[in-house]
Amino acid sequence: MKFTEPAGANPIDRMTVVGRPQDRIDGPRKTTGTAPYAYERHAEAPNAAYGWIIGAAIAKGRIRSMNLDDARGAPGVLGIVTAVEAGKLNKGDFNTVKLLGGPEVDHYHQAVAIVVAESFEQARAAAGLVRIDYDRAKGQYDLAEGLKTAPLTGGDSNEGSKAPAADRTGKFESAFNAAPVQLDATYTTPDHSHAMMEPFASLAIWDGDQLTVWTSNQMIAWGRGDLAKTLGMPKENVRLISPYVGGGFGGKLFLRADAVMAALGAKAVGRPVKIAMQRPLMANNATHRPATVQRIRIGASKDGTIQAIAHESGSGDQPGGGPETAVNQTKLLYAGPNRLTAMRLAVLNLPEGNAMRAPGEAPGMMALEIAMDETAEKLGMDPIAFRVKNDTQVDPEKPDRHFSQRQLVRCLEEGAQRFGWAQRNAKPAQVRDGRWLVGMGVAAAFRNHINMKSGARVTLNKDGRVVVETDMTDIGTGSYTIIAQTAAEMMGVPMGAVDVRLGDSDYPVSAGSGGQFGAANATAGVYAACVKLREAVAQRLGFNSADLTFADGQVTGGNRSVSLRDAAASGPLTAEDRIEFGDLGKTYQLSTFGAHFVEVGVDAYTGVTRLRRMLAVCAAGRILNPKAARSQVIGAMTMGVGSALMEELAVDKRFGFFVNHDLAGYEVPVHADIPHQEVIFLEEADDKANPMKAKGVGELGLCGVGAAVANAVYNATGVRIRDYPLTLEKHL
Numbered sequence: 136m137k138f139t140e141p142a143g144a145n146p147i148d149r150m151t152v153v154g155r156p157q158d159r160i161d162g163p164r165k166t167t168g169t170a171p172y173a174y175e176r177h178a179e180a181p182n183a184a185y186g187w188i189i190g191a192a193i194a195k196g197r198i199r200s201m202n203l204d205d206a207r208g209a210p211g212v213l214g215i216v217t218a219v220e221a222g223k224l225n226k227g228d229f230n231t232v233k234l235l236g237g238p239e240v241d242h243y244h245q246a247v248a249i250v251v252a253e254s255f256e257q258a259r260a261a262a263g264l265v266r267i268d269y270d271r272a273k274g275q276y277d278l279a280e281g282l283k284t285a286p287l288t289g290g291d292s293n294e295g296s297k298a299p300a301a302d303r304t305g306k307f308e309s310a311f312n313a314a315p316v317q318l319d320a321t322y323t324t325p326d327h328s329h330a331m332m333e334p335f336a337s338l339a340i341w342d343g344d345q346l347t348v349w350t351s352n353q354m355i356a357w358g359r360g361d362l363a364k365t366l367g368m369p370k371e372n373v374r375l376i377s378p379y380v381g382g383g384f385g386g387k388l389f390l391r392a393d394a395v396m397a398a399l400g401a402k403a404v405g406r407p408v409k410i411a412m413q414r415p416l417m418a419n420n421a422t423h424r425p426a427t428v429q430r431i432r433i434g435a436s437k438d439g440t441i442q443a444i445a446h447e448s449g450s451g452d453q454p455g456g457g458p459e460t461a462v463n464q465t466k467l468l469y470a471g472p473n474r475l476t477a478m479r480l481a482v483l484n485l486p487e488g489n490a491m492r493a494p495g496e497a498p499g500m501m502a503l504e505i506a507m508d509e510t511a512e513k514l515g516m517d518p519i520a521f522r523v524k525n526d527t528q529v530d531p532e533k534p535d536r537h538f539s540q541r542q543l544v545r546c547l548e549e550g551a552q553r554f555g556w557a558q559r560n561a562k563p564a565q566v567r568d569g570r571w572l573v574g575m576g577v578a579a580a581f582r583n584h585i586n587m588k589s590g591a592r593v594t595l596n597k598d599g600r601v602v603v604e605t606d607m608t609d610i611g612t613g614s615y616t617i618i619a620q621t622a623a624e625m626m627g628v629p630m631g632a633v634d635v636r637l638g639d640s641d642y643p644v645s646a647g648s649g650g651q652f653g654a655a656n657a658t659a660g661v662y663a664a665c666v667k668l669r670e671a672v673a674q675r676l677g678f679n680s681a682d683l684t685f686a687d688g689q690v691t692g693g694n695r696s697v698s699l700r701d702a703a704a705s706g707p708l709t710a711e712d713r714i715e716f717g718d719l720g721k722t723y724q725l726s727t728f729g730a731h732f733v734e735v736g737v738d739a740y741t742g743v744t745r746l747r748r749m750l751a752v753c754a755a756g757r758i759l760n761p762k763a764a765r766s767q768v769i770g771a772m773t774m775g776v777g778s779a780l781m782e783e784l785a786v787d788k789r790f791g792f793f794v795n796h797d798l799a800g801y802e803v804p805v806h807a808d809i810p811h812q813e814v815i816f817l818e819e820a821d822d823k824a825n826p827m828k829a830k831g832v833g834e835l836g837l838c839g840v841g842a843a844v845a846n847a848v849y850n851a852t853g854v855r856i857r858d859y860p861l862t863l864e865k866h867l
């Protein structure tokens with residue numbers, strides 16, 4: 136089904152199952168520990184051997200020698216695979232750096248060998264006996280240094296679309312210089328780690344030249360293609376299965392070393408091999424969100440109209456990599472005739488930078504939305520009034536393109552009212568509660584919606600049950616549930632009569648999970664397949680009207696009603712289709728909007744910041760399941776608190792690695808850090824987005840939170856911190 140014009144009325148509009156706060160159908164399996172993750176596939180491979188990954192001990196250079204003798208003789212060892220033995224592996228399409236290094240080393244903890252043994256403990260012990268000597272080369276690990284000579288770049292944006300190097304509209308410099316109120320400030324965000332609970336994990340099983348890998352991955356088709364390419368085999372011979380994922384956050388968008396090493400290890404020892412990447416390797420072996428240096432200039436008239444706005448972002452990556460596209464939102468969020476956005480990319484030899492938790496907008500909004508707060512203060516304007524004044528209903532760079540929907544102003548105003556914004560004292564450092572300095576902050580929320588092709592297969596079985604199969608993943612987001620809701624609504628059966636099978640490359644290729652594009656696109660693909668299945672049912676039953684109702688397990692046309700069970704009595708009916716998109720997404724700008732409100736207390740003596748209240752108001756098209764969506768948004772708000780107050784990979788600039796490379800050293804918020812959170816969804820249905828009339832919402836919940844926290848800290852203390860995270864020593 137090609138989506139070419141705004142969606143008219145369709146069966147989803149009934150909203151008898153879709154749009155309701157349904158419990159997660161995978162919830163009981165998750166909470167009772169009966170949802171098996173890749174490393175727990177004991178039934179599939181009772182004889183699996185265990186792999187232990189050895190990560191490079193240098194960041195850049197060359198392996199001079201490897202002595203494997205002692206390790207090979209150690210108890211239980213079945214084999215050792217190194218790059219030498221692995222032959223020349225190809226690099227896949229989605230990673231910048233090889234997943235198995237050697238003899239050249241590209242970054243610290245790049246996998247250089249795997250030891251396979253009968254037991255996990257034996258593999259670990261033997262790995263300690265492998266002797267590797269390196270020739271260390273000089274690398275560049277300092278972003279500020281690297282940016283001094285970094286060229287402007289277009290590069291790949293993190294979600295695969297090309298971003299031009301520098302975009303200009305009007306004449307920024309002269310307009311900025313002429314503006315009576317000017318802000319010119321630079322903000323920095325550090326390197327971030329996904330820090331998902333489940334590490335990279337894979338179980339590889341060979342059957343002749345057929346390879347099956349149980350793994351933990353967000354994008355099955357990408358992973359399958361890349362694994363085949365890396366190993367130099369036809370992708371038809373590779374099957375990737377990932378029905379449960381213990382968190383991805385962008386770190387599992389791509390094939391990673393665990394899958395490659397498990398496949399090589401299993402081949403080498405003639406047994407299934409499983410690997411869970413050791414936690415201390417996770418930060419440096421994985422991709423990460425790269426640090427940014429962002430300069431923002433805003434020039435405004437005295438009445439608060441933005442005349443000129445510029446956002447320049449610098450980040451670093453491995454040679455051949457791409458920039459963090461932190462300027463995305465600045466192209467679209469506020470009006471202003473004179474505009475400039477640009478990115479610089481420094482070549483660094485740190486681990487690869489790539490997508491993490493709303494790449495682009497997440498760190499971009501951390502800078503832009505402090506800049507808006509600072510400019511409002513210079514104008515003597517309320518920060519909400521300043522944002523409202525500069526709202527736009529068209530793409531400021533291409534004024535003939537309208538937003539499909541844009542309720543930013545309503546989000547801000549509704550939130551202000553609910554949060555009690557009128558009680559805020561605009562003058563900083565005025566409100567005390569015992570030892571706490573109390574402040575309120577606001578920020579807009581913005582994240583683009585991306586259309587992706589997505590396919591599904593739907594079967595009506597003899598027992599009247601409906602089975603949905605798609606390679607879509609559920610990374611803890613609720614995919615199983617919203618897909619069941621969609622099929623139930625379309626076929627007119629209860630949710631309990633739908634079986635959802637996900638995350639298997641044998642199923643039709645879906646959008647996958649990433650960039651908040653999963654829910655809306657994957658369900659639209661299921662919608663398309665269900666439309667075909669409805670047609671197949673009608674045809675078999677000899678209905679000649681196209682005007683049929685599927686409800687209560689019956690299909691009804693005119694005054695004739697037949698049960699779905701009867702429709703399938705002579706055999707199951709199967710339909711497969713995918714949603715594809717025409718030019719509507721080019722005619723209209725598809726984005727999601729919101730507002731974040733935060734109240735903090737900052738300890739007047741220690742500078743420790745504690746969240747007191749949080750509210751998000753979101754406008755993101757139809758909300759398919761308000762309960763699951765709320766969970767997404769409060770999780771995202773929590774990530775925003777992490778990025779504002781604690782998350783930071785510490786870079787060792789001498790040796791080129793992230794020092795705090797485990798969950799003890801990399802701080803993320805825990806329950807005690809998070810206060811009352813409230814989420815409000817504005818009523819919307821975006822008929823320009825897809826037949827579901829839904830857009831992404833999960834990452835919207837993150838984009839802006841960090842700045843709202845920072846603005847609240849400023850309101851509490853009068854100290855403006857532009858360098859994330861806002862740790863206590865920065866108040867001095």
Ligand code: MOS
Pocket residue numbers: 353383384385386388490491492493494648649650651
């Ligand atoms: Mo998300 S960082 O696009 O998986």
